[in-house]
Amino acid sequence: MTEKNLIMADSLNIVVLAGGISHERDVSLRSGRRAADALAAAGHSVTLRDPDASLLPFLTESRPDVVFLALHGSSGEDGALIDLLEAAGIPFVGSPSEAARLAWSKPVAASLVRRAGLAVPEQIVLSHEAFRELGAASVLRVVADSFDGDVVIKPGSGGSAQGVSIVSDYGSLPRAMVDAFTYSDVAIIEQRIVGTEIAVAIIEVDGEPTALPAVEIEPVSGVYSFEARYNAGETTFYAPSRLSDENAARASDAAVAVHSLLGLRDLSRVDFIVDGEGVPWFLEVNVLPGLTETSSLPLALDADSRSAAEVYSTLARAAAARKAR
Amino acid sequence: MTSEGITRTGNNLDPWYSNYAERAGGLAASEVRALFAVASRPEVVSLAGGMPFVSALPQELIMSSMETVMREHGPTALQYGGGAGIPKLREQILDVMAIEGIRGTVDNVVTTTGSQQALDLVTKLFIDPGDVILAEAPSYVGAIGVFRSYQASVVHVAMDENGLIPEALRQTIAHLRGQGRRIKFLYTIPNFHNPAGVTLSAERRPEILDICRANEILILEDNPYGLLHFDEPAPNALRSLDEEGVIYLGSFSKTLAPGFRVGWALAPHAIREKLILAAEAAVLSPSSFSQMVVSQYLSQSDWRGQIDTFRGVYRERKDAMIDALTEYLPGLSWTNPNGGFYVWVTMPDVLDSKQMLPRAVKELVAYTPGTAFFADGRGRHAMRLSFCYPTPEAIRLGVRRLASVVNGELDLLDTFAGTGSLSVSASDRYDEAPPADLK
Numbered sequence: 001m002t003e004k005n006l007i008m009a010d011s012l013n014i015v016v017l018a019g020g021i022s023h024e025r026d027v028s029l030r031s032g033r034r035a036a037d038a039l040a041a042a043g044h045s046v047t048l049r050d051p052d053a054s055l056l057p058f059l060t061e062s063r064p065d066v067v068f069l070a071l072h073g074s075s076g077e078d079g080a081l082i083d084l085l086e087a088a089g090i091p092f093v094g095s096p097s098e099a100a101r102l103a104w105s106k107p108v109a110a111s112l113v114r115r116a117g118l119a120v121p122e123q124i125v126l127s128h129e130a131f132r133e134l135g136a137a138s139v140l141r142v143v144a145d146s147f148d149g150d151v152v153i154k155p156g157s158g159g160s161a162q163g164v165s166i167v168s169d170y171g172s173l174p175r176a177m178v179d180a181f182t183y184s185d186v187a188i189i190e191q192r193i194v195g196t197e198i199a200v201a202i203i204e205v206d207g208e209p210t211a212l213p214a215v216e217i218e219p220v221s222g223v224y225s226f227e228a229r230y231n232a233g234e235t236t237f238y239a240p241s242r243l244s245d246e247n248a249a250r251a252s253d254a255a256v257a258v259h260s261l262l263g264l265r266d267l268s269r270v271d272f273i274v275d276g277e278g279v280p281w282f283l284e285v286n287v288l289p290g291l292t293e294t295s296s297l298p299l300a301l302d303a304d305s306r307s308a309a310e311v312y313s314t315l316a317r318a319a320a321a322r323k324a325r
Numbered sequence: 326m327t328s329e330g331i332t333r334t335g336n337n338l339d340p341w342y343s344n345y346a347e348r349a350g351g352l353a354a355s356e357v358r359a360l361f362a363v364a365s366r367p368e369v370v371s372l373a374g375g376m377p378f379v380s381a382l383p384q385e386l387i388m389s390s391m392e393t394v395m396r397e398h399g400p401t402a403l404q405y406g407g408g409a410g411i412p413k414l415r416e417q418i419l420d421v422m423a424i425e426g427i428r429g430t431v432d433n434v435v436t437t438t439g440s441q442q443a444l445d446l447v448t449k450l451f452i453d454p455g456d457v458i459l460a461e462a463p464s465y466v467g468a469i470g471v472f473r474s475y476q477a478s479v480v481h482v483a484m485d486e487n488g489l490i491p492e493a494l495r496q497t498i499a500h501l502r503g504q505g506r507r508i509k510f511l512y513t514i515p516n517f518h519n520p521a522g523v524t525l526s527a528e529r530r531p532e533i534l535d536i537c538r539a540n541e542i543l544i545l546e547d548n549p550y551g552l553l554h555f556d557e558p559a560p561n562a563l564r565s566l567d568e569e570g571v572i573y574l575g576s577f578s579k580t581l582a583p584g585f586r587v588g589w590a591l592a593p594h595a596i597r598e599k600l601i602l603a604a605e606a607a608v609l610s611p612s613s614f615s616q617m618v619v620s621q622y623l624s625q626s627d628w629r630g631q632i633d634t635f636r637g638v639y640r641e642r643k644d645a646m647i648d649a650l651t652e653y654l655p656g657l658s659w660t661n662p663n664g665g666f667y668v669w670v671t672m673p674d675v676l677d678s679k680q681m682l683p684r685a686v687k688e689l690v691a692y693t694p695g696t697a698f699f700a701d702g703r704g705r706h707a708m709r710l711s712f713c714y715p716t717p718e719a720i721r722l723g724v725r726r727l728a729s730v731v732n733g734e735l736d737l738l739d740t741f742a743g744t745g746s747l748s749v750s751a752s753d754r755y756d757e758a759p760p761a762d763l764k
Contacts (some may be wrong), residue, residue: 236335
């Protein structure tokens, strides 16, 4: 055993970042606490921090072995903080900044996934400025004529279903657009796909993306809203999903493909709707998936008989080793 | 079913989901409450919470009181007490209430763990599921939460700049009686109302009492802010005009500090006896330690002078808020309270304070949407702004940011004007109270 291997066998000094200033702060704090607990249970020395003006000096002075990001929302997922960590040479668990930026923008991610040949619902992507310039009435008329059936309106970035509406009556489109623009300057109008909603978590094992069992999501209300996501009892999860083995494999392959083509790293979560013919329709990808009590990644780990403590620890060691090379 | 024919059982992550009482049905984390998590960040100017500015209370006064209590009565302070509260404090509470014209006896007072507990106990004593509680429109979010928890039906009654409107009360009662509904009590915050900021005029107080007396409706008078006037004192309490028809709730949370959790109820004797039994069932006894420290503070400190100090602090902050609203949001309307902690801002109908909150968070300002203060889904075009905690400079900054939020929202809505309905569907999920420690 080399000296480097002996060092790797010791516990790591890990800083878990959670909270931040974003709409998802509350979820992030919950994810962070669970991640910190799991890493501590794995024997590491863990510090939980809420990013503020003292963070960067703290990291550059204390030089933790690795930073574990649990910063949902723009705070951690838009690539800015990751860029800074990369510039400062601080190892972290998660995707590189460029990949994070691609994934953070839902329209960009969808375009890349569609170009790779995967099924992506028809979308129209519009900025607030576009409505102002072209006239909202005209734009909405074209939008209404472009789709059949229900559409999903969502912000161009952000998670936790914030700002997301399902519109059946096109008279409700204006309100749905306003709600989406509350969270982002860009909004997506997307054809609603009817089918089974699933989340496929990816973890990298020895550098190779591995799909965990798909988690099937069945909200009691029928809509996987913020409240349905974060209140136990309001959604029924099937982990593994009730998909046939063939369809489950198809979804897993698609998730791995998304993870790879966007250049993601360590962990991610890809959300799909699987239609009646077993086609997994890409909805979005998340580079910092939720780790809360009601999040799908921990459920998937459990379904795969993996310990969250071991998996997070393995990811942390892999990230630390990247720096050590 | 999988292809192997295995039946997969779902997991809703709450094995007791089907066991909860019906009254617990609405208790769930909401997106609005999650957004308040951002308000705890120092970068955010929070105009949302109701935390008193306890830094204006010299800590040495409290430490001195604590030392005296422990030195002279340590074992008693650390022990269970009586369910009614310690007699000495109840005597002192009579002195506090006398300032607002209230006369009572020690045997009509019960000390509680905050007046919030008193509110809870009164509701527990009187409300069966479906019973009606009349409340002002808007009303205190913490009270609405308590009333819901006992499955009361809250019916709001209109207010104006002089408080509860007697004719509106009369009509509401007649309407409900016509429907065969059972009205148990009127819940009112007559002074420096939370959230509306208004005060029930002296002229209306006897009329409100007459209406309730004629209809055999008890009044629950909640008065945590009554001594925190800026100019003229508030009119004498409703309880000062009627000893048998009013249960009066008082608190040291705003005139001293909320951390002690000491409040009280002054009630007709028979009700008071039941309140003691109900309180004992809930907490055995209120905190002996807290009560004794509060009592010692009242004995040895210039508590009236301290209330004057608080008044000065809050007046300055209120003025800062009104000035900032006038400068930055002249298109809106608001109440200008003569005391208390809150300003109620009314916006044009096109604006929705709940839907606007995510934008506000992005602009680093927080407020409480008006929907939190109604049991019936109203309040979307209003918001409560609190001036009790932030400095005058922070208040000015917060209102300036709020103006940016409002203008941004108006700009966005203007883009879509005339294209269809921009109104928001009423949610069947109510907005629970912001956390008590929200600054």
